[in-house]
Amino acid sequence: MPEVLAPASPLSNRLLAMTESATIAMAKKARELAALGVDVISLSFGEPDFQTPQYIKDAAKKAVDDGFTFYTPVPGTLELRQAICAKLKKENDLDYLPTNIVVSTGAKQALANAILSLVNPGDEVIVFSPYWVSYEEMVKLAEGVPVPLVGSLENDYKATAAQLEAAITPRTKLIMYSSPCNPTGAVFSKEELGEIAAVLARHPQVYALADEIYEYINFVGEHYSLARFPEVKDRVITVNGFSKGYAMTGWRLGYLAARADIASACDKLQGQITSGTCSIAQKAGTAALIGGHGSADEMVTAYHRRRDLVLDIAKDIPGLVMPTPSGAFYVFPDVSAFFGRTTAEGQVIKNSADLALYLLSDAHVAAVSGEAFGAPQCMRFSTAAADDKLVEAFQRIKKSLAKL
Template identity: 80%
Template sequence: MSENATLALVSPLSARAQDMQESATIAMAKKCRELIAKGFDVINLSFGEPDFQTPQYIKDAAKQALDDGFTFYTPVPGIPDLRQAICDKFKRDNNLDFQPNQIVVGTGAKQALANAVMSLVNPGEEVIVFSPYWVSYEEMVKLAGGTAIPLRGTLENEYKVTAAQLEAAITPRTKLVMYSSPCNPTGAVFSREELGAIAEVLARHPHVYALADEIYEYINFVGEHVSLAQFPEVHDRVITVNGFSKGYAMTGWRLGYLAARPDIAYACEKMQSQITSGTCSITQRAGLAALRGGRSSADEMVAAYRRRRDLVLGIVKDIPGFKTPTPSGAFYIFPEVSAYFGRTTPDGRTINTSMDLALYLLNDALVSAVSGEAFGAPECMRFSTAAADDKLVEAFRRVKASLAKLA
């Protein structure tokens, strides 16, 4: 073989690109769309997307922005009136005081999270990730050169990590703690008492920062939403991320934000300036209208999500082998499904993992869900409940029937 032929066999891709995993939720949604394109009647419960339309007043604001010719580049951290409206939202909903120079608006909460991780984490530093976790956390840490340290909560505690667990996991190399509340994928919500205890631990370790993902803030079935940044002993070391996709049904608009002390916010702004610059001008005007319109539309959606949660829980309690904690927020159920590992499908294949089970359900039941492996919980599976009632009833009827076929 010639030298040129040998070189041609070497991948041109960076180690970074080769090591990075595709988002599991996006990968499963892709498989789902492929089957739908072939004419199969697939019920997609793999994607974390509200099935509600964006409220009309938000759409109207976007149309007005177009008519006003608001189509030019925007400041990297966001237009000034939106940043002020976000500050007002934090004061109104969370009793947190921020100034506009502490707000960075980005292309979704995902970009805000990535900005924060890239701005804080150095190669070799550790990031404690409360597990189960959203699928992108670990890959973001890897991209920054850090080491993700999953810290697993127990099913008995709704998968919530305790302050004692956190204390035991912190080392001199720990730089950051990442978590979501309400949690994707479990739906767990940290109480004031629980976050207060975590704040006390962090206060004893001034080299550790926290990244609080609050994108599901409004989808809360237990009442009070508590932000870690509300605890004064850690306020300056907490980066709070939120956005519009879940509470305002604005997934395709791609609009999120973070709030942090000024030096961290500026670092995130610099990071964003080299990757995307300012997010869409029309989207920002829509987001401004959303915040000024309050949260009544979100409250209406939450009532539907609560009903759907209860509907699904009533069905899955009759599915043998499913251990399903009751979610306190978000729009997922996250059953423990390991009772099906080792069983055999009708065509003779063995179910060894939750990924095997997810693929079996996709092909046999035509129901799309996401393997728990991607969330740091390989014995679990995530189903979205953000679908119409009749779709949910039919989906879990199919799931129950397909699982009954396993020998």
């Protein structure tokens, strides 16, 4: 009887090549353990633990009561895009028209729109590393070639203009970075961005995707946008949103600002995939921008305190090398001192993924391996949790690491 071969997977090669989001995967493991009755402290997700400010929720309720429940224009309501333009002018000194703005279902979709609109198969995309977990996968989905540009620990993990100059080739189409950075919390200064702009000015075929979603969560001073440098403004796509600064993660609302033809391309792409984002969320976002960011400032005070709280405990954990983040709500220590050590059960900790699983099982603290962020020697811990939870989590971590 002839051998019956198992059918090949029906899934596309692009999906098979894609890696699951590491932050979502770890959060799933933490939830599964918690469902068994284990007291898990999850520091894996980048989600504020604050409620959306009341005035924003009130605007959403009014939108429902007013019957604002129909389709919206694909790039967003004119009202919201005008509010975004006013925000960009007032806070970032950037001049844009509503035709330069595309509102999406979260900043993640805005990033994907920009990448899929710009990148051709084989194009190189320089990704400042450490980077947010989805950057590389989005580039691969567009059939581009991600080129990590690794910043040194001595420079707070920030890649330099000199490194960028050396990495650019005739195939380079785009650079990507976040500031404040997820996962490191590093913030690029005006001077550093000026040097990067000077490099880009010498390479007119290269565009820049600037992820500014953590703009308001900055502990060191003025946030500066790469698009403020006139020599490169037309080649910079600025992405931002409401999830972090306004504690609106579940509302799924983000946007990009770009040259008109690039914005139009993103509009065209989005029109075939999701169309306009939630009408109610857009009314909430408009209210958020008109109301300013006083509520965000209150959250930042808490995030700053929590950062210092964690750093104070971490300094007493031997082997944990913890740089001081300048923004965002993460700490990103080098944990390589624990590689090669053995658990009480005889398991060897080979890498940060092993260490993350060990901390989940022994300390019942969920964190994310640095490998997913382009830094396999590190781990990311979110500090967007209550003070007492953070103290308890890092005390548990200290005890568990001491057992290795």
